[in-house]
Amino acid sequence: MEGYTLEGKIALVTGVEHPVAQAAATTLAEAGASVAVLAGQAGSAHQAEAEQVAEAVRQQQRDARAYAIDVTQVEAIQSVIDDLVQHWGRLDILVNGLDKPFAAPFLDITEAQEAHILAHTLGGTLHVIRAAARHMVTQQHGRIITYLSVLAERGVANCSLYSMTQTALLQLTRSLAIEWGTHGVTVNAIGSGWMENSPLLPSDDTELQRLQRFIPNHRLGQPDDLAALTVYLASDMGGNITGQTMYIEGGLLSHP
Amino acid sequence: MVLERLSLTNKTAVVTGGGTGLGRAMSLALARAGADVALAGRRPEPLQETAADIEQIGRQSLTVPTDITVPDQVNHLIQSVIEQWGHIDILINNAGIVRDQEIKPVWEITDEEWHRGIDTNLSGAFYGVRAVAQHMAERQQGKIINVASGFAYRGRRNEYMYTSAKAAVVNLTRSLALSLVDYNIQVNCIVPGFFIVQPPDSPVGQQRREQQGRFLAVGRTGEPEEIGPLAVFLSSSASNHMTGQALISDGGGLTAGLGPLSVAPIASAE
Helix, strand or coil: CCCCCCCCCEEEEECCCCHHHHHHHHHHHHCCCEEEEEECCCCHHHHHHHHHHHHHHHCCCCCEEEEECCCCCHHHHHHHHHHHHHHHCCCCEEEECCCCCCCCCHHHCCHHHHHHHHHHHHHHHHHHHHHHHHHHHHHCCEEEEEEEEHHHCCCCCCCHHHHHHHHHHHHHHHHHHHHCHHHCEEEEEEEECCECCCCCCCCCHHHHHHHHHHCCCCCCECHHHHHHHHHHHHCHHHCCCCCCEEEECCCHHHCC | CCHHHHCCCCCEEEEECCCCHHHHHHHHHHHHCCCEEEEEECCHHHHHHHHHHHHHHCCCEEEEECCCCCHHHHHHHHHHHHHHHCCCCEEEECCCCCCCCCCCCHHHCCHHHHHHHHHHHHHHHHHHHHHHHHHHHHHCCEEEEEECCHHHCCCECCECHHHHHHHHHHHHHHHHHHHHHHHCEEEEEEEECCECCCCCCCHHHHHHHHHHHCCCCCCCCECHHHHHHHHHHHHCHHHCCCCCCEEEECCCCCCCCCCCCCCCCCCCCC
């Protein structure tokens, strides 16, 4: 499809333990990119998960690499970026999918939980961006796309900490867009609404149906929903868009 | 495969202001994605030129000279396309006028000028949706794309109608999205920042690119063809879960703007 080609581009997708990031990886490959995938936790189970996504990329006849690291460790992030740049020579596209869905009353949140969420979602994303953008700024070309949630825009009880991380990512997107605007590096975000398989969905069936009635589109988001727009923002044709957060959320944000 | 969903084969589109600028770029992108495109606008010559280019791509085209500020003409536009092609899948409300008034204080704006500005940049889009929405609702499918402007989100000195009308287009998009969602009609809005429609090799085109590009975060103005793939996305089933959104393509213009340079001096935290 015209304007949706990523032939010859090198991409890194993080957070591939989540379905939206998996869909991003395979769709970037569909558009022609070679794709490295990264799961945000270390260990053989996570490595196997990442390998599975890499295999889906290879099935599109594209080169793939798989990593599973603890993204709260800055050195581990650096060695992933070093490894993939050594292998492919450059890095054009970063899709940030690191996520730790979390809901709890503010008064019950422990310091350990707090530290973990902030270190994983915020610290991890920040450090991946810094390591990746060093190469993008040097090569004067790059595309950074962060996946976030409508919670960046609205308040929900029990989501104080989570929504704070989402707005933080949104604001990071804005300032970095301006900082790197003249270096050929665009920085954008795509926000989703209530997603299929999200741990934050109501467990009770009646409540879930009530929620689906409330969503204007009457359905939950699917992993593929974000993928085509991700390719456009990652493509050469997406270069005039930067600093933006675009929502694919079934009309939720138009709702009173 | 996700990207196959961007195909517009067997779809028909109506693009107002389709002969020139962004409208022309979107029309050509839709045609390349497989759609037949009907072009509406006041002047027939640019419509015919773009129509010829669409036929060159191998798609069908219609030209319907239309003044979008006249409801009867907009109704006629929609009716004649349905008569010719049987159905309309996509409506792009792109026609509008950036600046047709001379710069003057608010107390000198005439009633006629106010109404013309609001009609061209807001009412025209409403008339288009009103004319086509029931047809789309009966078919349980439709894509409506409004075109606003970065000035929907910011004021502009001595500019009243354009900024007000474009802000209204953004919120009209949200209300239409909620109202038409149960008919499987998605309504979104493209918000262009500074795009220069004159060719880069023309003196005016060159001058405007240099002048306006300097103030944008990406250091350049937008090129009309960059909007093409976004219009295709919003016209296709790949965007079926997106509705009520305003998508800004402005080189970072609206994100910046807190100072003339948008750079803070380096300050230590200690």
